[in-house]
Amino acid sequence: MQPVSYAAAAEPSPDLTQRTVDTLYRRIGLRLLPLLALSYMLAYMDRVNISFAKAQMQTQLGLSESVYGFAAGVFFIGYVIFEVPSNLLLAKIGARRTLSRIMVLWGIASASMLFVREAHTFYVLRFLLGAFEAGFGPGLLFYLTLWYGPERRARVMAYLLLASPVAGIIGGPLSTLIMSSLDSAAGLAGWQWLFLVEGVPCVLIGVLLFFVLDDSPQQARWLTAADKELIAQQVSAGGPARHAGLAGVVRDWRVYALSFSYFCMISGLYAISFWLPTLLRAVGVTRPMAVGLLAALPYIAAVVTMVLVAIHSDRRREQRWHSSISCLIAAVLLFVTASNLHNVAFALPALIAATGAIYAGYTVFWAIPANYLKGAAAAGGMAFINSVGLTGGFVSPLIIGGIKDMTGSLQLGLSVIAVLLAVGAIALACNRVDSGR
Template sequence: MSNSMSTGAAHPAGFADPAILERGYRKATWRLIPFIFICYLFNYLDRVNVGFAKLEMLDALKLSETVYGLGAGIFFIGYVTSGIPSNLILHKLGARRWIAAMMILWGGLSAAMMFVSSPVSFYTLRFLTGVAEAGFFPGMVFYFTNWFPSQKRGQVMALFMSAIPVSGLVGGPLSGWMLSHFATGQGGLAGWQWLFLLQGLPTVILGVAVLFFLSDGLQHARWLTSDEKAAMKQALDADEHGRRASSHAVHSFSSVLRNGHVWMLGLIYFSIQMGVYAINFWLPSIIKALGFDNPATVGWLSALPYLFAGIFMVIVGRSADARRERRWHLAVPMAMALAGLLLAANFSHNVVLVMIGLTLATMGALTGLPMFWPLPAAFLGSAAAAGGLALINSLGQVAGFVSPFLVGWIKDTTGSTDVALYILSTVLLVGAVLVIRVPARLVNR
């Protein structure tokens, strides 16, 4: 530690040696992000693969579009009700053990979806999977606050959350191939059953790997030198001091519940997720309705919007951090998403224009996710972060129930998803307007 202290003496108070600090960030990024990226990829794949299973499962089990929409959405009732307690447990027990337990449990439940035989079993397993997954994402957001200061989190969150478009990029063709390859019912299982089994089991294996790979924080990271730990700790302390010095900072969970900006951010996140989950759960069905009946073809076409979304997400994340600007880097992608949904709805019989619209919508909505999270993290103090981030996430995840159920009900009622796309565009417009109303001084860090 003497070396780190002497190094620190050469710099102004509150500032770590830039070279040592960047070396520590580089190590942390390469050590943590790729592994967590893979975990989140399977988290998202396990959550939304029901959208592909639907292509066969509904006919096999004689389920309606409304039943599917309710089953897809009921996951989020379990998710929302368990989000805050799960994240508070993570804060108490440590990330490594709790994340491992969650992954093993939800991976097993996701694989168990292969045994669904009725609406009741469909609803029950989706609900329990939501309970099991509830703490993972807000736990990861909180976990990053223990490693990276505010000015680093835009790019870190973009890298982490690029797992969402990659899950679509990889999961679409993979799911389509599984449905086609196992269409003849190998081993007595239908293609949709193999899909749940083969995409759920890797999560269980990754959950076990978490116990050996993740560190609970800087002090437990054996792969960092003492100088790097000291520099990163100093940067985190300076970041926390900046929040405490702000008259807008929130430092306790009771303050979170009374803070109007927290609830407004929850509404903004809800509007983003309305678009995201409509795309995740209905993209394969919308593409199939264009006249593509082969599951493999649907899978490859559904990968295209996610490919462009992944590239756009990383570019916008880097721009937001470089410019220390948060609001417009969120509002503009949201405007792109609503424009894309309107394009897909207005030209629903034109394959090229629908695909362009779906691509714009996917790029905008998915980029809105990592661009959103630096906003609350910028003013929630460390004591308030675990519960505050979980509360905002839970408010946003209500959209996971509302969006697929709304689209399914409208599809059954009207025979088309166009009206649903108009409604979702309106919700995104409201959210984009609210983003601009968030005070810049509160979030531009």
């Protein structure tokens, strides 16, 4: 007897159909999201763990603030150069091979950071880390668009991107624990152990991805034919996307405007990520373990705001205003932080709230291009937006590090980043990409 497809079933009740969809997506979520979120969390930890290694590396290697700022940012140059080719390759050869290859190579590069002895080696390894990791973030987001329809995307992307603040919550205490407990073991400094311990698991998880991921729902043996048909219906719901090919993307000014807004957003996000331990020391927190523990608080706030804003965005089926207003709030709070760096009672709560707001805007943002683009346009277009945006991760550490070297203070650099974040939020609010006009 042939299985009855969902499409051919005789007039199922709306409640029954919705329960069927919800049950299917619970299975999909349990199958995909834990491993993908773990992978994304490790990516974020390897990207920003130099913020915790910074103090030891500067003391032992004699690195200036400008050297640190350039090394933190040069990661994004490698990432940007190889981002679009990596995602186009994903669309051709599939997620399984692409994501596995990316993870194994960046794990090797991250662990190799223990060999840094001077600035040039520092720069080269950070560049390679970015080049090898290129395409991973937007690749995961594109992969989710193959499984989830428009009405679920903001929420499921929020669940995946929650891995970033969770990495911040775990990363601070874990990094300080590794450096303090393993310092001088086997002749290696604490910061060297940090890169080794946090790099090797990425290689192992990368190998695991190759064996457990399916390139698409249609290739998943654990789904029935009826399941696959229902997923296809969900993914295609909401009407056709604005672009299905790359040619339309490169001629669309709205895609460039989205890229600019994302650049401003990333400038603010990584200003916090790369300088959070330094900011905490600037407001008077000096003990290493206290820095590690307090560094978790902004990311705890981010977890809460990401979930709440994403759920509200999905219920209202609106992303642009949710993202832009969140980023504008973050800009104001970041300016408050910069203006009160020597007053912990004002600076620390403002910094915590700013982190929560910017992560909320960042999460909802990605549902906008996911709904606007389709097929090759989604893979290449999301990679292009991410590439342009991530140059903000290169620019903001340079701005803050350079200004700090010149003035001895973080205040002016943070204020510049706050203004940039506000400009990006206003540009996003004015970009009526969701209306198509």
